[in-house]
């Protein structure tokens with residue numbers, strides 16, 4: 001479901017604010033050599049894609065999200081300590097972490113990436129609204145191994161150039177879609193990682209049926225599993241049943257924020273979601 005044409009959505013507002021932020025970054029071009037040099041200076045890159053390869057049976061790989069607040073839920077965790085949460089996620093068995101860095105709408109910070117990186121060994125995704133090459137450089141400088149590209153906010157040529165630049169530099173890219181048209185645009189990039197967002201960023205409605213629908217479409221469009229991107233089911237996953245549902249649909253990995261961040265017993269909550277306890 002999309003918002004009626006002409007109605008301003010929160011996503012429009014977020015993108016507008018992001019453009020203002022980007023306009024304040026120093027004017028410069030960013031080449032693949034710049035990104036490689038920044039990665040080299042930083043030290044190692046952790047293999048985000050590789051960490052998501054889970055055995056075909058059993059629970060999907062978990063990308064656990066470090067998230068204080070969101071425009072749809074408000075403040076999720078008032079006593080937010082990103083480093084403590086990240087350490088608990090790691091001990092609980094997460095394969096990778098996602099760190100929100102958007103400040104105005106998610107109360108995230110780039111600084112959290114750096115602090116989390118120093119505290120855990122897991123690969124890190126920078127979760128933000130990326131529109132410009134300079135944000136790729138920023139992501140590397142602050143410690144990301146992977147970046148999110150949201151198809152809904154990027155015209156195809158820009159999506160393609162950001163994707164190729166990041167991949168050539170050695171970053172993993174999670175390409176996020178929400179409907180069939182976006183899925184086809186994403187597949188034109190030959191991505192290794194495809195995210196299906198169950199939340200419509202325009203209306204905030206959540207429907208796990210989105211993963212089921214788009215996973216079926218993906219299997220039609222890429223019948224050969226060896227050529228298919230890894231499928232990440234994103235958002236709105238709250239229970240063991242939800243995990244089983246998206247797993248049965250074909251998800252290789254799940255991205256979970258809110259239902260973990262709301263829990264007072266994080267390790268227990270992870271075990272419960274992943275089916276590792278009664």
Ligand SMILES: O=P(O)(O)OC[C@@H](O)[C@@H](O)c1c[nH]c2ccccc12
Nearest residue numbers: 197234235236237255256257258259
């Ligand atoms: O908190 P949830 O419902 O478990 O969702 C996590 C993650 O999927 C969500 O934060 C997200 C998915 N895509 C995004 C794009 C921008 C901001 C946030 C997101």
